[in-house]
Amino acid sequence: MKNKLLILAIVSFLTGCGYGLDNPEQTPPAKTATDFPATEAIVSIGTAVQASTDTSTVVPTDTATVVPTVITTDTPTWTSTNEPTQTATHMPTQTSTPFVSPIDFSNIVTLKEEIPRIVWESAKNEVRSNYEDSRSLVELKVLVGPSTTPYYNENEDAFRNAIAFWAQFPQPPEYFAFLYNFEDKPWAVSKFKEMPFYSKGMERSVDAPCQHIPQACTGANSGIFGANTGVGVVGIYPPDASDPYRFGPLQIHEYTHAVQAAPWIGAKDPNRGHQTMPSACWLGEGQAHFAGLAVGSDSLEKYLQLREMQVKGHPVEGFNDYSADAILDFYRDTDCLPGKSPEYALGYTIGYLTVEALSAIGGPTSSMGLNTRAALYSVGEVKEKEFNQIFQHVYGISWNEAMPILAKVVADTVASLTYK
Numbered sequence: 001m002k003n004k005l006l007i008l009a010i011v012s013f014l015t016g017c018g019y020g021l022d023n024p025e026q027t028p029p030a031k032t033a034t035d036f037p038a039t040e041a042i043v044s045i046g047t048a049v050q051a052s053t054d055t056s057t058v059v060p061t062d063t064a065t066v067v068p069t070v071i072t073t074d075t076p077t078w079t080s081t082n083e084p085t086q087t088a089t090h091m092p093t094q095t096s097t098p099f100v101s102p103i104d105f106s107n108i109v110t111l112k113e114e115i116p117r118i119v120w121e122s123a124k125n126e127v128r129s130n131y132e133d134s135r136s137l138v139e140l141k142v143l144v145g146p147s148t149t150p151y152y153n154e155n156e157d158a159f160r161n162a163i164a165f166w167a168q169f170p171q172p173p174e175y176f177a178f179l180y181n182f183e184d185k186p187w188a189v190s191k192f193k194e195m196p197f198y199s200k201g202m203e204r205s206v207d208a209p210c211q212h213i214p215q216a217c218t219g220a221n222s223g224i225f226g227a228n229t230g231v232g233v234v235g236i237y238p239p240d241a242s243d244p245y246r247f248g249p250l251q252i253h254e255y256t257h258a259v260q261a262a263p264w265i266g267a268k269d270p271n272r273g274h275q276t277m278p279s280a281c282w283l284g285e286g287q288a289h290f291a292g293l294a295v296g297s298d299s300l301e302k303y304l305q306l307r308e309m310q311v312k313g314h315p316v317e318g319f320n321d322y323s324a325d326a327i328l329d330f331y332r333d334t335d336c337l338p339g340k341s342p343e344y345a346l347g348y349t350i351g352y353l354t355v356e357a358l359s360a361i362g363g364p365t366s367s368m369g370l371n372t373r374a375a376l377y378s379v380g381e382v383k384e385k386e387f388n389q390i391f392q393h394v395y396g397i398s399w400n401e402a403m404p405i406l407a408k409v410v411a412d413t414v415a416s417l418t419y420k
């Protein structure tokens with residue numbers, strides 16, 4: 001039990017990061033040292049990986065100091081009740097963009113080819129509708145290292161699009177994005193120490209994106225630091241400039257990790273909220289990846305290209321059966337720790353396609369309703385029973401009923417992308 005708590009606390013250090021390591025030419029299996037899963041686990045998990053592997057030197061296991069979580073007192077009670085506690089009051093408001101979809105749970109298997117168009121168009125509509133009003137929602141600061149050349153100049157726009165996309169949901173009042181190459185790591189450390197959210201040891205997270213290739217920072221990580229500040233660390237490595245994922249989708253993906261934790265602002269460690277949900281294995285990276293790809297694609301055609309690249313580009317060693325039954329088993333896995341569990345990386349494929357399907361049914365941002373509902377419970381109190389109720393509230397049917405339908409959609413979609 002103690003070990004589990006320790007792991008939970010460390011997992012909570014940051015939310016995972018997603019960083020597309022795919023090459024534009026798109027070959028499924030890992031081709032380089034930068035590909036999945038060996039490297040991804042470290043960064044993407046940003047969190048537990050460090051805890052449970054030898055990467056503890058990167059973010060030592062005392063990262064409780066980074067996100068001030070008192071391990072022993074932040075223990076889930078495990079006395080699950082049906083009644084939400086009063087710990088959180090954030091609830092999504094009505095979306096400003098009416099969402100009408102021909103797709104529901106009864107016909108999604110037959111209409112699955114309509115999913116990408118519906119979600120891409122509605123995601124764009126959501127951003128457009130919210131863009132102006134959302135500019136004052138979050139104080140955004142993009143900080144670039146002195147010797148760092150970002151992949152492009154629209155980083156701030158990408159983050160702004162992410163803020164607009166999630167405008168109907170709780171967000172951190174401030175978000176700092178640090179973009180830096182390997183040479184600028186000392187700059188990032190010194191900047192961290194100047195930040196109002198800084199607490200001793202926090203600067204170690206600067207290393208998180210720099211664990212995949214020697215003397216290079218290619219990953220990214222994001223979450224809530226301190227009480228309520230969103231922070232993203234994004235490594236810049238010139239050879240990655242050929243990867244279209246880095247031109248918007250990555251930034252939006254990372255920002256989404258901070259939004260995922262935002263409903264728990266006020267709890268001791270906001271990052272732990274969504275990471276302890278029974279859906280953590282598929283929803284955590286799936287939600288971030290869906291937002292990144294849909295919002296970060298300028299056209300439906302580009303979205304379809306990125307979608308295929310990402311699904312093919314995150315193979316998971318030891319997991320080769322993408323049948324509906326195997327996907328069901330993955331859904332039922334509620335304990336896939338980054339780094340420890342290779343299936344964590346299925347969040348970038350199965351998780352992403354699951355959130356995409358849900359977004360086609362309930363609207364492009366609907367999945368964040370799961371987080372905001374879950375935040376009505378204390379951290380760690382959402383178990384299977386509660387999650388079923390939360391899911392039913394958001395989507396109209398229980399998670400148990402939805403699972404086989406979604407598994408079939410995802411299995412068919414993976415097959416169509418892989419074998420076409």
Ligand SMILES: [Zn+2]
Nearest residue numbers: 016017018288
């Ligand atoms: Zn991620």
